[in-house]
Amino acid sequence: MIIKIFNLFIEQLYLYVIKNLLVETAIVTNILHCVLSTKLINNSLKGTQNKVKITVNQSNLQKALQHLSKATPTRSTIPILNSILMVAKNKTLTLRATDLEITIITDIPSTVDVDGAVALPHKTLTEITGALPDIELEISADDNNRVKIKAGQGDYDIPGVSAEEFPQLPEVDNKKEVILKEKTLGELITKTSFALSTDELKPALMGALFEFGEESITAVATDGHRLSVCKRSDYEFKGYTGDIIVPRKFLQLLNQYLGSGEKDEVVLWVGDNHITVSVSGVTIFSRIIDERYPDYHSVLPLDNDKIASFDRKKLLSVVKRVAIFSNRATKQIALHLSKGESSITTEDPESSSSAREEIEVDYDGENMILGYNASYLGNMLTHIDSDRVILKLKTPISAGLILPVEQAENEEITMLLMPMRTSS
Structure with a gap:
């Protein structure tokens, strides 16, 4: 206590x-x-004997270590975080890694001869496992945390660390269940996470806002220059409604494991301070960002009455080509709009380069020149599925909405892009 x-x-x-x-x-x-580093971190393993003896397949261990590497810091001021925890108990071998923000756990098939736990240096264990053929490995630890690996004709000895020094597993208190199709969750992450901020002085924006409702789930990401909102209605409501901010690292890691099948489901457990998910044989824990998310509804314009319609793929191609000649720092391009005509231009005095390319557009509003970051605009167009997109505009210096002409089934996408001031 x-x-x-x-x-x-x-x-x-x-x-x-x-x-x-x-x-x-x-x-x-x-x-x-x-x-x-001054306290006993892993009280849950206090009293667990250091002695352990297991037999595991090299291939299975190597795959598990690859998973765990995603939560093992490359550099840490706490040496124990450079290790992975090995727990042999009840005929099961469980491996765990953490960087104090993300924790990954995975079980692998093995023969457990002696129950126990020990922490092993992740880098050394990964290197020796990767250098061995696909054979059975016998791993054992003594009371002094000396770890011996016997593989074929080889015997290897490495220093381990007491399991009690390894950080304890995060507690997911008052957890609520959310069930989603893997494809649905993948779409929510993919179509918003590109707009996440990397500014550490704005911690709330370094995560995506997830809004859980009775009929839909919405993901939101913004860095202050662009905003992406993805709303999905194809999920099973289990009684939980609320908002959480999920860190970028957890989203990117989780997305690597999600499949694209229509039937495969994933269960999220949302607690007061943590979120956890089990998918593809791994369990991932992450801390929820405890910050107040900006009211994104208030920045979505309701009176953008000038509409320009483009072929999405053609517009994306032109943006990519013209961007090659833009300033490397600002990546600024200019979208010229007039009735029935459109072009995209850029000019970079520093490199004495420029570009101009015309593109078909359906537009009958007043002439406008809008400056945009080519990278931001390109990312948005990449993450829209519709063949055609519309830009809803008001003035050259106000936020523009980018929307698919046809929304996908069970999905509603809204993107906002702030313009850059042009010299024209």
């Missing part, structure tokens, strides 16, 4: 430093690491 209260205190200290001091995440993480 005391340790749990202390853990909560540390978590609140971490959040306080971020919110009130506005220091870089790297500095905050170092502060947290220093405090964490």
